[in-house]
Amino acid sequence: MAGFDYSPKVMDYFMNPRNMGELEDADGVGTVGNPTCGDVMRLYLKIEDGTIVDARFKTFGCAAAIATSSMVTEMVVGRTISEALEISNKAVAEALDGLPPVKMHCSVLAEEALVAAIEDYHERSDGRDK
Amino acid sequence: MSVYLDHNATTPVREEVLETMLPYLRTFFGNPSSVHSVGRQVRQAIEEARATVASGLGVRARDIYFTSGGTEANVMVLMGATGTKQAEQRRRIVISSVEHPSVLHSAKELEKRGFEVISLPVDERGVVSLDHARQAIDDRTLLVSVMLANNETGVIQPVAEISSMARAHGAWMHSDLVQALGKIPVDVKGLGLDMATVSSHKIYGPKAVGAVYVRGGIRLRPLLYGGHQEHRVRPGTENPAGIIGFARAMELVLSDMDQGVMDRVEELRDMLEQEILKRIPHIRINGGGASRVPNTLNVTFGFVEGEGLALMLDAQAIAVSTGSACSSGTLEPSHVLIAMGMPHELAHGSIRFSLGRMNTSEEIMETAQKVARVVEQLRSMSPLYEDFTKSGMDFGSYLVKVGSDDEKSAMEE
Ligand code: FES
Numbered sequence: 314m315a316g317f318d319y320s321p322k323v324m325d326y327f328m329n330p331r332n333m334g335e336l337e338d339a340d341g342v343g344t345v346g347n348p349t350c351g352d353v354m355r356l357y358l359k360i361e362d363g364t365i366v367d368a369r370f371k372t373f374g375c376a377a378a379i380a381t382s383s384m385v386t387e388m389v390v391g392r393t394i395s396e397a398l399e400i401s402n403k404a405v406a407e408a409l410d411g412l413p414p415v416k417m418h419c420s421v422l423a424e425e426a427l428v429a430a431i432e433d434y435h436e437r438s439d440g441r442d443k
Numbered sequence: 444m445s446v447y448l449d450h451n452a453t454t455p456v457r458e459e460v461l462e463t464m465l466p467y468l469r470t471f472f473g474n475p476s477s478v479h480s481v482g483r484q485v486r487q488a489i490e491e492a493r494a495t496v497a498s499g500l501g502v503r504a505r506d507i508y509f510t511s512g513g514t515e516a517n518v519m520v521l522m523g524a525t526g527t528k529q530a531e532q533r534r535r536i537v538i539s540s541v542e543h544p545s546v547l548h549s550a551k552e553l554e555k556r557g558f559e560v561i562s563l564p565v566d567e568r569g570v571v572s573l574d575h576a577r578q579a580i581d582d583r584t585l586l587v588s589v590m591l592a593n594n595e596t597g598v599i600q601p602v603a604e605i606s607s608m609a610r611a612h613g614a615w616m617h618s619d620l621v622q623a624l625g626k627i628p629v630d631v632k633g634l635g636l637d638m639a640t641v642s643s644h645k646i647y648g649p650k651a652v653g654a655v656y657v658r659g660g661i662r663l664r665p666l667l668y669g670g671h672q673e674h675r676v677r678p679g680t681e682n683p684a685g686i687i688g689f690a691r692a693m694e695l696v697l698s699d700m701d702q703g704v705m706d707r708v709e710e711l712r713d714m715l716e717q718e719i720l721k722r723i724p725h726i727r728i729n730g731g732g733a734s735r736v737p738n739t740l741n742v743t744f745g746f747v748e749g750e751g752l753a754l755m756l757d758a759q760a761i762a763v764s765t766g767s768a769c770s771s772g773t774l775e776p777s778h779v780l781i782a783m784g785m786p787h788e789l790a791h792g793s794i795r796f797s798l799g800r801m802n803t804s805e806e807i808m809e810t811a812q813k814v815a816r817v818v819e820q821l822r823s824m825s826p827l828y829e830d831f832t833k834s835g836m837d838f839g840s841y842l843v844k845v846g847s848d849d850e851k852s853a854m855e856e
Contacts, residue, residue: 333824352791371825372826373828
């Protein structure tokens with residue numbers, strides 16, 4: 314182990330991840346891979362009237378990746394899509410009391426998964442409108 | 444109860460070793476180079492320690508030089524050999540691709556200084572290719588350096604075969620014995636070595652002490668300059684307590700081996716392997732097809748990431764290490780597993796269990812149970828596992844697919 318120090322909050326979200334799992338009736342699903350270390354994150358969103366009402370995640374990655382995915386699911390619920398898109402990877406990292414510098418890229422994965430899930434939602438609803 | 448299964452990283456100092464060391468920290472503080480008796484008695488103890496280490500390796504005492512550990516010994520050999528007269532004619536260095544970083548990075552530096560470095564590949568079991576060795580070692584070769592046992596997989600390398608190739612071409616043969624010592628019999632002469640590296644803290648001795656064996660007649664260029672200590676090859680005031688502790692640790696670990704301690708450790712290792720195989724599907728034993736040192740088990744758990752696995756085990760008081768990129772600081776996965784042809788994704792989920800003399804069968808059963816639980820938990824979080832279960836594939840064909848995906852992306856890069 315490289316011996317980085319995770320904040321107690323990162324460890325908590327890693328050991329007891331909130332919102333872990335699948336959403337069977339998700340309206341948007343985003344899967345992104347991390348080119349730096351090869352990890353994969355999948356985010357499921359349930360969206361009603363432009364507001365995110367539920368979120369779940371699955372992640373193949375380190376403790377920081379799992380904690381940031383879990384944190385992002387908590388942060389998006391109750392937000393509108395445009396509000397959700399404003400959530401940056403830094404905000405997610407800050408909500409976890411920071412990440413070790415080598416682990417910042419893991420939070421980028423969370424931001425990208427969120428964007429991908431929202432894009433997927435738009436694609437699906439475009440298809441439905443036509 | 445906490446279970447320590449990371450003995451290839453380091454071992455605790457044995458009580459008997461500590462006892463032998465303490466007088467050299469308390470009472471016998473003299474400088475071994477002094478003329479007075481305060482210093483001379485320390486000198487004598489160091490020379491006894493040298494004789495002990497030498498006899499443990501089956502070599503002459505005057506060919507043993509104490510160092511600050513395995514890294515220094517390895518660097519001393521590579522850098523020192525290339526500073527000799529022989530190196531003016533012989534410009535090739537042959538190493539294996541699974542060496543310790545101290546060898547790999549020294550070789551990289553030598554390449555910059557104009558040496559030709561050939562890194563021998565390993566097969567999928569992790570064994571160095573003899574065919575490649577035969578092709579690589581020629582009359583221009585100065586030095587061949589191949590470890591006896593690999594730290595991550597425990598795989599034992601065909602050092603004796605490679606060393607006879609080196610001898611046939613007049614090249615020097617060095618072997619890093621750090622992970623083999625105390626685990627399998629190590630016979631420096633029988634292996635045909637001109638140089639060898641050993642370390643104290645892997646055999647229940649103190650940290651920051653090691654030794655290098657350099658056959659008489661070879662004069663390495665030193666890394667350090669200063670006093671006359673260690674025949675000027677390694678100047679600097681000696682570390683008496685460390686050296687004396689190291690020698691005692693060596694004596695004890697070799698007598699342990701005679702008394703079958705490693706046979707018991709091997710039974711426990713095999714038991715851990717069986718219990719894990721029994722409980723957890725979709726896994727692979729890395730290096731399982733080769734002969735391995737008796738204490739090491741390296742397993743890839745499909746669809747999970749090793750840092751998370753190691754941290755969760757740590758939270759349950761089980762200490763292991765991982766070859767995952769995420770835990771490496773540089774975000775590069777284990778070079779050993781990659782050299783074995785393992786796709787990145789699988790190197791990710793690899794865990795090394797390395798057992799020691801104090802582990803018990805209760806600890807092993809507890810470990811197998813906890814590993815099974817944690818792997819299940821992480822798989823339930825893994826999108827890769829979700830895709831795998833939905834695909835209806837079996838693990839074997841999944842491995843093949845991941846392997847070819849990996850090759851494709853490597854080609855694109
Ligand atoms: S996901 Fe690999 S380092 Fe965080």
